[in-house]
Amino acid sequence: TLRSVVIGCGHSLPERVLTNAELSTMVDTSDEWIIERTGIRRRHIAAKEETTSVLATRAARAALASAGLSGPDIDLIIVATATPDYTFPAVATQVQAALGSHTGAAFDMQAVCSGFVYALTTADKFLAAGAARRALVIGAETFSRILDWTDRTTCVLFGDGAGAVVLEARRGDGELTDRGVLSTHLRADGRHLDKLFVDGGPSATATTGHLRMEGKEVFRHAVTCLAETIEETFRLTGVTADQIDWFVPHQANRRIIDATARKLGIDASRVVVTVEDHGNTSAASIPLALATACADGRIKPGQLVLIEAMGGGFTWGSALIRW
Ligand code: ACO
DSSP states (O other): OEEEEEEEEEEOOOOEOOOOHHHHHTTOOOHHHHHHHOOOOEEEEETTOOOOHHHHHHHHHHHHHHHTTTGOOSSSEEEOOSSSSSSOOOOOHHHHHHHTOOOSSSEEEEEEEGHHHHHHHHHHHHHHHSSSSEEEEEEEEEEEGGTTOOOEEEEEEBBBEEEEEEEEEEEEOSSTTTTTEEEEEEEEOOOGGGGGEESOOOTTSSSSOOEEEEEHHHHHHHHHHHHHHHHHHHHHHOGGGGOOEEEEEOOOOOHHHHHHHHHHTTOOGGGGHHHHOOOOOOGGGGHHHHHHHHHTTOOOTTTEEEEEETTTEEEEEEEEEEE
């Protein structure tokens, strides 16, 4: 069997940092409220020229460098994003051009905050089927562009950034001890558009629109849906919570992360949390957290890593990876 092995990761964050203190001069909020309800202390905000494709390309270059590869070594690029530079073409094609990689396929995936899990799952299917050899899977967002900066219930929650991993198809025995993506689970329930959406788009309004969210409703669904998909992962693979070396959840809110880990029985010492410094970067949050925990030496080859995310749609999913 062919397994998709993670052979590199990297990230990119805009230089500009927006603190809670600065936000509280813009809307009626406070550092205490934001930390207590979300765990967020600061977030990065992209400058005008730091578009999603620019951040995605920087993260991709970092991931390629860590794998000792360059653009032409890649034959599949998937960018998970809900904030592309343009309505079309896909950000992935811009990244491809910037990296000097002109063969293979490149496309974007739109599953909002679950985008990285959807993109990783898709890339894994390509590699496992022998349809590509090496894939760049990127999560990149500039949510600052679609926030209503007068709405304190949403503008304090999000940030900009990008993260990327390089996957390579390698032969394995199909064992749980083999390196690679071991198991992926995707779900969606399209009845919940009104709870989390952007009120603009090319076809409905011919505008870009702003993010709208019923935070309490999203919170309630998130914990239930995430626990359900992870329990399915455990059931189908036979892996148990105590075998997970690192739990790397989508970084939306500290309380959702803590509640999910507690529900699953994963100790807080094995949870990677970056929401403090990054805010919710949607599809970028998991690869940003993975790159952070690889760079600081927490995640090591051979370890068992569990990722999960939930986002607009609703969409949600999880993946188990032997790093
Ligand atoms: N500063 C100060 N007060 C605020 C702020 C703010 N930034 N935002 C809201 N409030 C007020 C509200 O107006 C409300 O006041 P009221 O009681 O006078 O009406 C009060 O604080 C409590 O508001 P709630 O919405 O009940 O607060 P809650 O504890 O639910 O926290 C939050 C809100 C943080 C949005 C929470 O519901 C949450 O995290 N939800 C999940 C959102 C999320 O993670 N979304 C992303 C997941 S999917 C994805 O990543 C796209």
